Amino acid sequence: MSGFLGPLDSGARVPPAQQTRIAAFLISAHGALARQFAFTLPVSLDAAWQTELNAQFYRETEIVSLLMRATTWVPDLALGYMVASWETAWLPAPIDEIPDRRLAQAVHLATLAHAVHAGIRPAALLPTEANAQDPFVMALRRIEFESGRLLQAQILFLKGTDLAPHRDAVSAILEQRHASVRKLWRETLANIGIEAS
Amino acid sequence: MPFLNHGSYRIRYELDGPARAPAYVFVNGLTQYSELWGAYREALLTRGFRVATFDLLGQGVSDKPTLFINQDDQVAALRLLIEALGEGPVFLSGISFGGLIALRYAIEHGQRLSRLVPMSCFAELTPQLMLLGNALRTGLILGGTGYLQDLLLPMNLSDQWLKPLLDKLDSVKRQGWLVNDVYALQNLMESFLDFQPLTPRLSAISAPTMILNGEFDFLTPRHLHETLRVEIPNSSLVIIPKAYHAFTLEKGALTADLLARFADDVLAGRWQGNQAVWVAPEEPGGELTPFPDGYDHLRAIPVKRALA
Numbered sequence: 001m002s003g004f005l006g007p008l009d010s011g012a013r014v015p016p017a018q019q020t021r022i023a024a025f026l027i028s029a030h031g032a033l034a035r036q037f038a039f040t041l042p043v044s045l046d047a048a049w050q051t052e053l054n055a056q057f058y059r060e061t062e063i064v065s066l067l068m069r070a071t072t073w074v075p076d077l078a079l080g081y082m083v084a085s086w087e088t089a090w091l092p093a094p095i096d097e098i099p100d101r102r103l104a105q106a107v108h109l110a111t112l113a114h115a116v117h118a119g120i121r122p123a124a125l126l127p128t129e130a131n132a133q134d135p136f137v138m139a140l141r142r143i144e145f146e147s148g149r150l151l152q153a154q155i156l157f158l159k160g161t162d163l164a165p166h167r168d169a170v171s172a173i174l175e176q177r178h179a180s181v182r183k184l185w186r187e188t189l190a191n192i193g194i195e196a197s
Numbered sequence: 198m199p200f201l202n203h204g205s206y207r208i209r210y211e212l213d214g215p216a217r218a219p220a221y222v223f224v225n226g227l228t229q230y231s232e233l234w235g236a237y238r239e240a241l242l243t244r245g246f247r248v249a250t251f252d253l254l255g256q257g258v259s260d261k262p263t264l265f266i267n268q269d270d271q272v273a274a275l276r277l278l279i280e281a282l283g284e285g286p287v288f289l290s291g292i293s294f295g296g297l298i299a300l301r302y303a304i305e306h307g308q309r310l311s312r313l314v315p316m317s318c319f320a321e322l323t324p325q326l327m328l329l330g331n332a333l334r335t336g337l338i339l340g341g342t343g344y345l346q347d348l349l350l351p352m353n354l355s356d357q358w359l360k361p362l363l364d365k366l367d368s369v370k371r372q373g374w375l376v377n378d379v380y381a382l383q384n385l386m387e388s389f390l391d392f393q394p395l396t397p398r399l400s401a402i403s404a405p406t407m408i409l410n411g412e413f414d415f416l417t418p419r420h421l422h423e424t425l426r427v428e429i430p431n432s433s434l435v436i437i438p439k440a441y442h443a444f445t446l447e448k449g450a451l452t453a454d455l456l457a458r459f460a461d462d463v464l465a466g467r468w469q470g471n472q473a474v475w476v477a478p479e480e481p482g483g484e485l486t487p488f489p490d491g492y493d494h495l496r497a498i499p500v501k502r503a504l505a
Contacts, residue, residue, distance in 0.1 A: 114263065118378065118379065124374075124375055145341055148338075148341045148379040152338055155264075155383065158264055159265070159387075167265075171263065171265065174263045174264055175262075175263055178263050
């Protein structure tokens with residue numbers, strides 16, 4: 001097991017089989033966020049904070065589009081089962097501690113987005129010698145960088161005054177989300193010979 | 198890799214050296230990780246000490262709380278580590294953020310400490326320090342860990358250290374970038390949002406205390422260390438020549454030598470604090486010299502100290 005993608009090919013590119021698995025996982029996670037932001041986004045904005053929903057929706061869509069085009073795809077029969085398990089994991093789970101259903105739905109989305117943006121660092125998998133001019137390498141770096149920015153909206157909301165009465169519950173839900181997303185990510189990486197830190 | 202358990206969190210630590218020997222415990226700065234004390238581990242083990250290092254909550258291999266990090270938990274983690282050391286003498290040293298945690302430990306659990314060494318430290322968030330901290334946090338948010346490192350490196354290290362590394366800074370930054378996560382660093386920085394100044398509590402520190410401050414420390418300048426010197430009864434301030442905020446990284450051999458000599462002097466009953474001000478030697482093994490009598494050690498130019 002290695003901590004990094006590779007061994008790289010003669011052009012210092014990531015092997016296509018690894019690209020396929022990594023991209024499929026990231027498309028599943030960011031695609032789920034894009035869909036859920038799309039459902040939450042009103043046709044007409046009536047509050048300033050909703051501008052952030054719009055931004056999050058388009059950034060997530062951009063990440064999906066980028067990966068679809070930057071990845072060197074190869075057939076991968078195991079993906080069917082894996083994608084199904086990933087998609088199930090992104091579904092909203094009941095949050096009993098927050099009786100307000102709209103608030104609970106917002107907490108679900110924010111905790112999932114926080115776990116994906118904070119807990120998954122695809123650029124940290126790149127060895128130093130990876131080809132900086134390769135689109136997949138650049139895509140992973142962009143996604144990690146953008147995730148750090150997107151994360152700020154989730155941090156502001158989850159630490160904000162609206163959720164102050166539910167602070168312990170929110171922290172527990174977020175820890176659980178991080179653990180479950182990290183587990184899926186580690187399993188995905190382990191299947192391609194990578195040991196995540 | 199051993200861990201301590203604090204509630205649901207795991208704290209990674211390393212402990213080496215003979216069980217009954219005096220122990221040095223090091224507390225990391227904000228962007229540090231345990232391995233950065235490697236040179237100190239070797240130097241102090243050679244001189245017969247026990248050495249303990251750990252990753253604070255939110256750092257390195259320790260757990261990274263997702264939303265909030267409370268500085269009380271950092272003090273509790275440090276307490277767990279010191280309890281794990283047993284009964285021998287404990288010398289506690291921390292740098293910058295870690296110095297603050299060490300100060301809090303010394304205030305709240307000082308009876309367990311033999312001696313204290315705060316380095317590049319502060320007890321107050323002055324306007325400059327608060328605004329610098331806010332700017333660094335904004336840098337982290339907008340540019341990620343790499344940008345925060347870009348800001349900290351030239352602020353905290355000398356030209357002499359940086360010059361030979363200019364064409365390999367990416368490799369210098371890489372391990373710190375790998376082990377630090379944006380959200381965890383942000384949580385560590387935001388643990389200051391409800392920070393209460395320690396100055397009124399410093400007089401409770403009874404352990405002999407050697408305060409180390411780099412001559413050119415821009416981030417936590419001399420007057421922040423002066424607060425510690427004035428308020429901690431049995432203290433002395435040692436100025437490290439030509440050093441910046443991160444002198445533990447840049448001048449590891451000199452600092453480890455000062456730490457070992459301080460411990461030896463204390464254990465032999467030779468050390469006297471007297472709230473004195475000293476200038477450290479430039480090389481390990483050199484003599485400490487008293488700051489010139491009558492001159493103001495808070496100034497960067499030779500100004501006579503005002504009579505009280």
